[in-house]
Every structure is written in structure tokens, then in C-alpha cells.
Amino acid sequence: xxxxxxxxxxxxxxxxxxxxxxxxxxxxxxxxxxxxxxxxxxxxxxxxxxxxxxxxxxxxxxxxxxxxxxxxxxxxxxxxxxxxxxxxxxxxxxxxxxxxxxxxxxxxxxxxxxxxxxxxxxxxxxxxxxxxxxxxxxxxxxxxxxxxxxxxxxxxxxxxxxxxxxxxxxxxxxxxxxxxxxxxxxxxxxxxxxxxxxxxxxxxxxxxxxxxxxxxxxxxxxxxxxxxxxxxxxxxxxxxxxxxxxxxxxxxxxxxxxxxxxxxxxxxxxxxxxxxxxxxxxxxxxxxxxxxxx
Amino acid sequence: xxxxxxxxxxxxxxxxxxxxxxxxxxxxxxxxxxxxxxxxxxxxxxxxxxxxxxxxxxxxxxxxxxxxxxxxxxxxxxxxxxxxxxxxxxxxxxxxxxxxxxxxxxxxxxxxxxxxxxxxxxxxxxxxxxxxxxxxxxxxxxxxxxxxxxxxxxxxxxxxxxxxxxxxxxxxxxxxxxxxxxxxxxxxxxxxxxxxxxxxxxxxxxxxxxxxxxxxxxxxxxxxxxxxxxxxxxxxxxxxxxxxxxxxxxxxxxxxxxxxxxxxxxxxxxxxxxxxxxxxxxxxxxxxxxxxxxxxxxxxxxxxxxxxxxxxxxxxxxxxxxxxx
Amino acid sequence: xxxxxxxxxxxxxxxxxxxxxxxxxxxxxxxxxxxxxxxxxxxxxxxxxxxxxxxxxxxxxxxxxxxxxxxxxxxxxxxxxxxxxxxxxxxxxxxxxxxxxxxxxxxxxxxxxxxxxxxxxxxxxxxxxxxxxxxxxxxxxxxxxxxxxxxxxxxxxxxxxxxxxxxxxxxxxxxxxxxxxxxxxxxxxxxxxxxxxxxxxxxxxxxxxxxxxxxxxxxxxxxxxxxxxxxxxxxxxxxxxxxxxxxxxxxxxxxxxxxxxxxxxxxxxxxxxxxxxxxxxxxxxxxxxxxxxxxxxxxxxxxxxxxxxxxxxxxxxxxxxxxxxxxxx
Numbered sequence: 001x002x003x004x005x006x007x008x009x010x011x012x013x014x015x016x017x018x019x020x021x022x023x024x025x026x027x028x029x030x031x032x033x034x035x036x037x038x039x040x041x042x043x044x045x046x047x048x049x050x051x052x053x054x055x056x057x058x059x060x061x062x063x064x065x066x067x068x069x070x071x072x073x074x075x076x077x078x079x080x081x082x083x084x085x086x087x088x089x090x091x092x093x094x095x096x097x098x099x100x101x102x103x104x105x106x107x108x109x110x111x112x113x114x115x116x117x118x119x120x121x122x123x124x125x126x127x128x129x130x131x132x133x134x135x136x137x138x139x140x141x142x143x144x145x146x147x148x149x150x151x152x153x154x155x156x157x158x159x160x161x162x163x164x165x166x167x168x169x170x171x172x173x174x175x176x177x178x179x180x181x182x183x184x185x186x187x188x189x190x191x192x193x194x195x196x197x198x199x200x201x202x203x204x205x206x207x208x209x210x211x212x213x214x215x216x217x218x219x220x221x222x223x224x225x226x227x228x229x230x231x232x233x234x235x236x237x238x239x240x241x242x243x244x245x246x247x248x249x250x251x252x253x254x255x256x257x258x259x260x261x262x263x264x265x266x267x268x269x270x271x272x273x274x275x276x277x278x279x280x281x282x283x284x285x286x287x288x289x290x291x292x293x294x
Numbered sequence: 295x296x297x298x299x300x301x302x303x304x305x306x307x308x309x310x311x312x313x314x315x316x317x318x319x320x321x322x323x324x325x326x327x328x329x330x331x332x333x334x335x336x337x338x339x340x341x342x343x344x345x346x347x348x349x350x351x352x353x354x355x356x357x358x359x360x361x362x363x364x365x366x367x368x369x370x371x372x373x374x375x376x377x378x379x380x381x382x383x384x385x386x387x388x389x390x391x392x393x394x395x396x397x398x399x400x401x402x403x404x405x406x407x408x409x410x411x412x413x414x415x416x417x418x419x420x421x422x423x424x425x426x427x428x429x430x431x432x433x434x435x436x437x438x439x440x441x442x443x444x445x446x447x448x449x450x451x452x453x454x455x456x457x458x459x460x461x462x463x464x465x466x467x468x469x470x471x472x473x474x475x476x477x478x479x480x481x482x483x484x485x486x487x488x489x490x491x492x493x494x495x496x497x498x499x500x501x502x503x504x505x506x507x508x509x510x511x512x513x514x515x516x517x518x519x520x521x522x523x524x525x526x527x528x529x530x531x532x533x534x535x536x537x538x539x540x541x542x543x544x545x546x547x548x549x550x551x552x553x554x555x556x557x558x559x560x561x562x563x564x565x566x567x568x569x570x571x572x573x574x575x576x577x578x579x580x581x582x583x584x585x586x587x588x589x590x591x592x593x594x595x596x597x598x599x600x601x602x603x604x605x606x607x608x609x610x611x612x613x614x615x616x617x618x619x
Numbered sequence: 620x621x622x623x624x625x626x627x628x629x630x631x632x633x634x635x636x637x638x639x640x641x642x643x644x645x646x647x648x649x650x651x652x653x654x655x656x657x658x659x660x661x662x663x664x665x666x667x668x669x670x671x672x673x674x675x676x677x678x679x680x681x682x683x684x685x686x687x688x689x690x691x692x693x694x695x696x697x698x699x700x701x702x703x704x705x706x707x708x709x710x711x712x713x714x715x716x717x718x719x720x721x722x723x724x725x726x727x728x729x730x731x732x733x734x735x736x737x738x739x740x741x742x743x744x745x746x747x748x749x750x751x752x753x754x755x756x757x758x759x760x761x762x763x764x765x766x767x768x769x770x771x772x773x774x775x776x777x778x779x780x781x782x783x784x785x786x787x788x789x790x791x792x793x794x795x796x797x798x799x800x801x802x803x804x805x806x807x808x809x810x811x812x813x814x815x816x817x818x819x820x821x822x823x824x825x826x827x828x829x830x831x832x833x834x835x836x837x838x839x840x841x842x843x844x845x846x847x848x849x850x851x852x853x854x855x856x857x858x859x860x861x862x863x864x865x866x867x868x869x870x871x872x873x874x875x876x877x878x879x880x881x882x883x884x885x886x887x888x889x890x891x892x893x894x895x896x897x898x899x900x901x902x903x904x905x906x907x908x909x910x911x912x913x914x915x916x917x918x919x920x921x922x923x924x925x926x927x928x929x930x931x932x933x934x935x936x937x938x939x940x941x942x943x944x945x946x947x948x
Binding site: 514518521523524525611612613 | 705
């Protein structure tokens with residue numbers, strides 16, 4: 001329509017630190033702020049919980065299937081009479097740690113692949129994008145199950161198995177950002193002034209490609225936590241550690257006797273992932289330059 | 295490009311992907327500690343070095359990597375994916391036994407998620423601030439954040455333990471007698487909960503995307519034209535708008551096939567659904583490598599075929615992709 | 620004298636802003652006679668398209684609304700008509716073609732079907748009859764090989780051809796009024812001339828009244844008998860085209876005309892884009908103030924221009940100007 005009203009711009013504000021500006025935008029998303037608070041609580045619980053609540057999660061402390069709140073066990077006991085509270089707190093460490101580490105692995109792979117493809121174009125791009133598509137065809141969970149089954153269920157292997165199957169989204173986003181930014185004038189200018197390719201890629205282009213990559217990375221942490229939960233639910237995890245998925249997996253035969261042994265750790269996963277995705281939404285508001293112009 | 299050529303290129307491309315999956319499969323087998331000889335000797339209760347050596351020669355394990363790879367691919371072309379010493383059965387027949395159950399689950403969940411997702415998206419797009427719209431947002435958050443196996447267990451507790459509407463596990467009740475319809479009804483009853491569980495993840499995704507594209511399309515110039523023609527609301531929304539809003543959703547659904555198959559592994563485990571997922575779970579516990587790799591190959595095949603079908607569906611919906619003339 | 624076909628009385632359209640509302644159309648009245656061709660002229664953002672959408676009953680939902688006034692079409696007030704009644708009128712008795720032929724046709728439906736569905740909806744034609752007539756309409760808008768091109772999709776056509784299809788859709792039911800909102804802005808100059816020729820010929824054949832919205836004075840001179848000059852949601856001047864071009868009674872109209880110097884000597888050969896009158900249209904927030912909204916850009920500005928909205932002054936020849944200094948100009 002030719003007559004779309006031109007909404008007058010707000011008076012120009014003084015330039016502020018980008019972080020301050022991003023926080024301003026983030027703060028407007030109330031759900032994200034609440035989620036951030038919840039997430040901080042969960043992280044604090046994971047770090048200090050097992051120290052303050054020093055019950056051994058593997059020790060049989062009471063009769064099995066004692067319901068939450070009864071007999072002094074806040075979250076009850078599981079099928080082996082272990083303290084659920086201790087298990088959930090210790091499980092938080094593993095879930096968050098693997099989630100974070102696996103996200104880092106996938107972001108590193110994804111950014112590298114995407115950056116190379118978007119920067120060099122041509123044959124390099126063709127080959128890398130075919131590899132990306134190949135990884136999209138493999139059913140992710142099944143592939144990481146295979147890796148863990150063949151090469152052992154140690155924490156580093158689990159982290160690697162999750163990271164190596166979940167980088168494709170990051171690679172695609174990075175590539176499209178690189179394709180866009182590499183054509184901008186300041187990149188041409190840097191190139192003309194003889195800046196080396198590697199520097200051009202990581203010092204000139206990458207910083208400007210970061211916002212969508214950061215948002216995607218935040219979401220990656222959430223999906224990596226879900227992923228780890230899935231693997232450990234199936235029992236593909238280090239038997240010497242507790243994780244949320246594993247609590248559900250090992251208790252699931254007893255849902256008739258004590259459904260809370262399954263619902264509580266599931267709730268923990270749900271709330272954590274939900275909080276992360278809401279924070280991701282907020283980050284999107286804060287970092288997306290298109291929205292900021294409103 | 296003529297449609298026939300596009301189709302041919304797609305199919306070639308799919309075959310190349312399959313070949314790549316085979317190479318990956320074989321490399322994994324090669325890299326993993328222990329080989330077929332070890333497995334066989336284990337199943338015989340141990341063997342000395344000489345016997346091991348003979349088995350290796352029998353199975354060609356002494357040959358160079360590429361020769362073995364070539365032989366492996368040749369075998370697969372003859373539908374030979376190896377032998378499962380755990381199940382005492384060829385991997386191909388083992389998988390073919392289980393494949394229909396997984397296909398039933400995967401396809402029905404995708405269809406359910408697509409149909410309900412699109413309907414929810416369309417209805418809520420027309421009232422962006424209505425109750426249903428908020429429900430779609432909530433659903434999207436839940437579907438994304440809840441671990442699917444947990445959703446499954448919750449449904450199991452609610453609708454088969456507390457309120458016994460549906461069977462707890464499996465795909466068929468062996469006590470059911472009668473004709474085709476009695477069995478079909480029985481399978482359907484078993485299917486409901488796993489299908490809904492698996493669909494829940496994707497339902498959320500599709501309804502959110504359907505709502506977003508539908509809102510965009512409803513604001514487009516051609517929808518304004520349709521209204522200016524005096525067409526009924528139904529024609530404007532379902533003929534002019536929906537047809538355009540469908541292709542992004544179908545594209546997304548195509549990209550989700552590998553995630554659906556992954557989700558099926560967990561859902562099958564929760565509901566003891568006798569498909570590839572439970573088979574994968576059992577063979578991983580049994581360290582049955584040929585079966586595991588066979589499943590990986592077949593599930594990749596399911597995804598690739600799914601992608602091909604998506605591609606054709608897209609070209610039916612959008613004439614610009616050259617499907618029709 | 621015959622009854623006017625469309626009578627717009629004191630129309631006020633309000634647009635919702637972040638803070639409050641703005642009158643994008645403020646107290647607009649005009650009449651359209653059967654078979655007449657009327658042009659709306661003005662810069663972007665002056666409310667021309669909003670008027671058209673209001674007549675169609677297609678103001679953006681939840682954003683724009685008719686606050687007061689009447690739209691009397693054939694004796695019936697459209698502002699109070701039901702949605703069902705409006706649907707009967709739209710595309711049938713009043714149709715509209717839009718500015719963007721590239722995006723105004725549905726990309727996934729054949730052009731034949733997009734024409735045929737109007738005929739089926741309003742005239743109850745059968746599938747076959749509607750399809751046949753769609754081909755005839757394509758022929759009428761001068762698209763070669765209409766029989767084979769009915770089953771084309773829009774992406775297989777050029778911009779000019781798509782606008783012809785839009786015209787075919789709009790004229791399919793022989794409407795009493797055709798509203799053309801900048802029908803040629805998005806097209807090449809040569810194609811523009813062809814579209815104008817087509818519209819003129821079709822009008823001569825069907826006797827349809829045309830409301831053409833444009834910012835191109837050349838197009839006005841060529842297509843219309845009367846014109847309305849709009850500024851900031853208000854009527855600045857109205858009257859017969861030759862008289863206004865001959866002697867404009869509003870400084871804004873004068874500015875528009877002086878931007879196209881060839882207009883008086885040569886009416887048909889070339890059309891140039893209107894170059895802007897110095898200054899910009901006031902922001903929506905300023906719409907509706909009790910003053911002359913053009914004052915900030917006007918060289919004749921005096922005290923009263925800033926204190927009160929100018930009244931309409933008639934000149935007996937059908938020309939009316941909303942300017943404090945109309946007589947002096």
C-alpha cells in the first residue's frame with residue numbers, strides 16, 4: 001500500500017554500551033526475565049546443592065518408594081531407597097555440564113563448517129554443505145546411540161556423540177550470515193587493504209555474524225540437555241554418575257508404585273529446558289537488529 | 295528444468311547419500327574395538343588365537359580396508375546386512391520384521407502432527423490474541439521443552455494406568471481373535487498413545503510455523519485481492535491463504551524426518567512398541583554391532599525416502615517449483 | 620441531473636497509532652456519477668488508498684476504521700452494510716485493482732481459476748462456463764493465446780500481463796465502479812501507456828465509473844474528467860480536470876502542476892514522475908489539527924492559516940478549494 005503511515009522515529013538517544021542496550025531489550029520480555037531467574041537458581045542448585053545437601057545419591061537411605069515429604073525426604077526415595085533429592089541435585093550437575101559441553105562442541109563444529117562454506121564459496125561450500133545434509137539425514141539420536149554403544153559410555157564420549165550430531169543448524173545459520181556479510185562494504189574494504197583470510201573470517205566477519213549464532217547456541221544447550229536425557233534414559237550413560245534421564249529410565253518400571261520417581265526428574269528437565277528456550281527468546285529480542293529498529 | 299530431470303537428479307542424490315551412510319557405517323564398524331571374530335568367539339564361549347585367525351580369514355577381515363568396504367557395499371546391494379549372532383537371524387530379515395511397526399508409528403505421528411498442527415495454526419492465525427493462539431504458544435513451549443519419553447510416561451500413567459482407556463504396552467493383544475478389522479482396531483488402540491506422544495514434539499513445531507506463515511499470508515497482497523473479489527471467508531482462508539502457507543510447513547516436516555525417527559526410538563522404548571527403536575535398544579545392550587549398524591542404515595533410508603516424498607509433495611503444492619508442466 | 624452512483628459524505632477514517640488515533644481521512648465528501656472517471660491525486664501517505672479500501676470495506680482490521688460519515692452506493696449506505704452484503708458488492712458491483720501486480724495475484728493458483736472463481740461466486744456460472752469466459756476475458760484484456768494461457772500460473776507472466784489479468788478479474792462481473800489504486804506505478808513506462816489505453820477502451824465499452832488513485836498528474840490529465848487533490852488526509856481541491864490544470868485554486872495543486880511543466884502543452888505523449896513539492900507531508904500525529912496542514916510548506920502562509928482549518932470555497936464552475944487564499948490565487 002502506498003499510504004502506509006510512517007510512524008515517527010523516537011528521538012535519537014545517546015549511544016550506549018551495546019550490552020546495556022541489549023539488556024534493555026531483554027528486560028522488556030518478561031517471560032525471559034523470569035526464566036533467567038529460574039535458570040540462575042537451577043545453576044546455583046547444581047553447583048552448591050550437592051555440597052550443601054551432602055547425601056550420597058547412590059546410598060540406600062530409607063525404604064524404597066517413600067513418597068515426597070513423608071519420613072523427612074523432601075522428594076522421597078526411589079526403587080532402591082535412594083534419596084531423590086540428592087539424586088536430582090547431583091543429576092543437575094551432569095545434565096547441565098553435558099548440555100553445555102555438547103553445545104560448545106556443536107557450536108565449534110557448526111561455526112567452523114559454516115564459516116568456511118560461507119567464506120570460500122565454490123567447491124568448499126558445495127562439499128561442506130553436502131556433508132551437512134548428510135548429517136541431517138542420519139537420525140541424530142540413533143547415531144549417537146551407535147557411537148556411545150561402540151566406543152563406550154564415558155562422559156567425554158557422550159558429549160562428543162551429542163555434539164557431533166547437532167551442529168548442522170549452527171552451520172546453516174553461520175553460512176547464511178557469512179554469505180550476507182561478506183558482501184558488505186566494510187568487508188570489501190578490509191579485503192582491499194590486504195587483511196588475511198583467516199583474520200577476515202574470524203575478526204571481521206564473525207563478530208557481526210554472532211547475534212543469531214548466540215541465540216541458536218542458547219537453544220542448543222536446551223536440546224543437548226534433552227538429548228543427554230534421552231541417552232541416559234536408555235541407559236547409555238556412565239553407570240557411576242546420576243543424571244535426570246537416568247533416574248527416569250531406571251525407575252520407569254515402577255510407575256505403578258511410585259510415579260513421582262519419574263515425574264520429578266522429568267519436571268526438572270522440562271523446567272530447565274523451558275527456561276533456556278525462553279531465555280533464548282529474550283536473547284533473540286535483545287540481539288536481533290531487525291527488531292531493535294522498532 | 296523439466297520435472298522428470300529434477301526427479302532423476304533427486305533420486306541420484308538420494309542414492310549418493312545412502313552410499314555415504316554405508317561408508318560411514320562400515321568405518322564405524324572398522325573403528326570400533328572388537329570385530330566379528332570376537333563376537334563369534336564370544337558366542338561360542340571363547341576361542342583360541344588360531345581359531346580367531348581362521349574366522350578372520352573366512353570373513354575376509356584380513357583384507358585391506360577398501361576391499362572390505364567394497365564387499366560390504368556389494369553385500370548390502372544384495373540386501374545382506376550381515377548376521378546377528380545374538381538373534382541368530384540375518385540382520386535384514388530381523389529389520390524387515392520390525393520395520394512396519396516403526397513405519398506405522400512414524401508416519402501416523404507425522405500425519406497427526408501435520409494435520410492438527412496446520413488446523414491449530416490456521417485457526418489461531420485468524421485471531422492472533424485469542425485463547426487458541428495462546429494455547430498454541432503454550433503447546434509449542436511444552437513440545438519443545440518436555441523430554442518425549444517423559445511425556446509418554448505421563449500419558450501412560452494418565453490414560454492407561456489411572457484411567458484405563460488404552461493398553462499399557464506392545465502393538466497387539468495376542469488374545470484378540472477375529473478378522474482383519476478386529477486386529478486393525480486392536481493395533482489402533484495400541485497406537486494411540488505412542489502416536490500422540492511422538493506427535494507432541496512436532497505438533498508444537500508445525501502449529502507455531504503454520505500460525506506464523508498463515509499470519510504473514512493473511513496480510514499479503516493476494517489475500518487482499520481475494521477479499522476484494524468478494525469471496526467467502528472460507529475461500530479466502532482455505533483456498534487462497536492456506537495453499538500458500540502449506541509449503542513452509544511441508545518443508546519443515548521434511549526436515550524433521552530424522553528427528554521423528556530419533557523420537558520414535560524413545561517412544562517405542564516407553565511403550566514397548568515392537569519396532570526398530572526397541573530393536574536398537576536391545577541390540578545395543580547386547581552389543582550386537584551388525585544389527586545396530588543395520589538399523590542405522592535402514593533408518594537413514596526411511597529419512598531419505600521421507601525427504602524424497604516431501605520434495606514431491608512440495609512440488610504438488612507450489613507450481614513455481616516446476617512439478618506440473 | 621441523474622443521481623450520483625456513489626456519494627461520500629463527511630467521511631472520517633481513523634488509524635490506530637502506538638499512542639492514540641490519527642484521522643487519515645478527515646471530513647471528505649465527494650460524488651461519483653455513473654460512467655464518470657474521477658482521479659485522486661496526492662503524495663504518498665495522504666490517505667488516497669485508505670479511501671479506496673474504505674469504499675471496499677477492506678480497511679486493515681483492528682488498525683483502521685470508519686469513525687463517521689456515510690458511503691452511499693446506489694442509495695445504500697455501505698458503512699452500515701453487513702459483511703455478507705459487502706461480499707456481494709465486492710468484485711461484483713465495485714471492484715478494485717492494486718498497485719503491485721507482481722504480488723496481487725495468488726502465486727499457486729492458475730490465472731484462469733483466479734478469474735473464473737469471481738464469475739462462479741457472483742454470477743453462479745458453472746465450472747466450464749466460468750473457465751470459458753475467463754479465456755474470453757483474457758482475450759478482452761489483450762493477452763495473446765488466451766486459450767492456452769488461462770492455465771498459466773502468475774509466475775509465468777510479465778508484470779504488465781499480470782496487471783491485465785487483475786483488470787480481467789476486476790471487470791469480469793461488469794462492475795459499476797472500478798477503483799484503480801496506482802495501477803501502473805510498478806510498471807515500465809511503455810507498459811503504463813498500454814494499460815491506460817486498455818482501461819480507457821474498456822471503460823468506453825462497459826460504461827464503468829472509474830476512481831483512479833495516482834500521484835501522476837499526466838495520468839490524471841489523460842484518464843479523468845474530474846479530480847480530487849488530497850493533502851494530509853484532507854481534500855485540498857476538487858473540480859474538472861481541465862479547469863484545475865488551467866487555473867488551480869490551491870497552492871498545493873499549483874505545486875503539483877508546476878512540477879510537470881509539459882502538462883499544459885502536451886497531454887498525451889510523455890508522462891513523468893511528479894517531482895516533489897518542497898518539504899514533506901506532516902506526520903500522522905499532526906493530522907486533524909485545526910489549521911491548514913499545508914501551511915508549513917506554503918509560500919502564501921498567513922496568520923489565519925495556522926489558526927483555523929480553511930473552509931471550502933466554491934467557484935461556481937464545479938471547482939472547490941480548501942484554502943484561505945483561494946480567491947487571491
